[in-house]
Amino acid sequence: MNNHRRIVITGIGLTAPNGNTLAEFRANLLKGVSGVVPFETRYMGKVLAGVCSYDPYKYQLKKEVRRGTRAGSIAIYCAQEAVGDSKLDFPAHDKSRIGVYLGITEHGNVETENEIYNISQFNYDTKFWSHHHNPRTVANSPAGEVTLNMGITGPHYTIGAACAAGNAGLIQGAQMLLLDEVDVALAGGVSESIHTFGIFASFASQGALASHADPAKASRPFDRDRNGIVCSEGGCVFLLERLDHAEARGARIYGEIVGYHMNSDASDFVLPNSQRHIECMQAALKRAGIAPQDIDIVSTHATATPQGDIQECQALRVVFADCPKTYFNNTKSFIGHAMGAAGALELAGNLPSFDDGFIHPTINVDNLDPQCAVPNLVINTPQTVPRVDYILNNSSGMLGINSVVVVKRI
């Protein structure tokens, strides 16, 4: 294929509950280190959450952090780290040819809740409502903060795609490169959702909020005793460019995006639909021009809800019915569900497999749920393989949205 039509990843910046660089994140995935901790949230007291420890002042002034949002700060950290990692000559690059495309599950709930709490201290007098509320809550906010911080004048926006958003951001970036709208895309996903009680309270009301005496064991996809989701914050931004652009500057290449697809269940507000998962994965494989047998790692979406895990496993068993060298793993078991960042973080955590030949496991599986028994599920300890050529990253979210990305070793 024409190298001008091939999209590659040449930089990665991330913050996850168990790592603030890809190297740290990867090391902790291979060592089985969780990032889930007790977390104080308004009105609910202590809940379990994945909390990030990146330094916001590495790339932002205190005033920027104060004025902006947590999602924006995470996005800035990740975008700056991605650019640094890529070795792109950023100062010299045409900033109007750089685009920022970030997936979000939601945005604005944190800031709105904060303002409502704020005016509650003043007898709900709305004259105490902050003038910062609107710029903080516009839906493009996290991506816009990146452009303000970095002086990027190309397009920026967020892609609202529930928990399929990390992949959706990546897909949007790849598509904009294919359309020649930009020469560099900063694409991925971010989440600040743990800073509003609402996400925890809603999952609790749904019977889908994880609890466990040991926080590190709370997120347990595929385990018989799983009891729901651990909400997390985080972010992951990939620097994408066309292969000819990357080769011209001698960039290190993490992998090539060879396949992707998004579709809709059109069946339920919250319950997944395995048939649509199947169709989404098959369409991504078709775009990649490969067979299921070519996939070495499937990074599963499973969130540790009773029904969601089973539905995804049903889909995996159909798509990968005869794939003896395909392994399956899960990253949420370490870091919880990073919402808009989840898909991007989960892909990033797997990309080093192209070089190190390890497949990180899904942890906290003490008793595998028979309905989640897929062949070659890597459980609790890493798997070594001779070679990894293709990774398929699976994500889905509420309202029935599915996203799949296939990345090839290059």
Add this chain to the structure above:
Amino acid sequence: MTNDQIKQAVTQIISVIAPDEDLSHLKSDVALRDQLELDSMDFLDIVMELRKRYKVEVPESDYPQLASLDSCVAYLAPKLKDK
């Protein structure tokens, strides 16, 4: 509040709104925006903090009177004399 207390109060508010700024050399008789990186949103923050902390309302027509520390003191002193 005394004039010194008002000046300290405004300076303390500015330290929160502009946390990267060194306020140790702030000149009382020079416009704040000529000495500090303050934009219109920051200025609204000052107005909001005065409202929250001291229940002082500053109508938009009076904003120019908050230009410098000295003018802040002159404007706020009557409003804060019983605080």
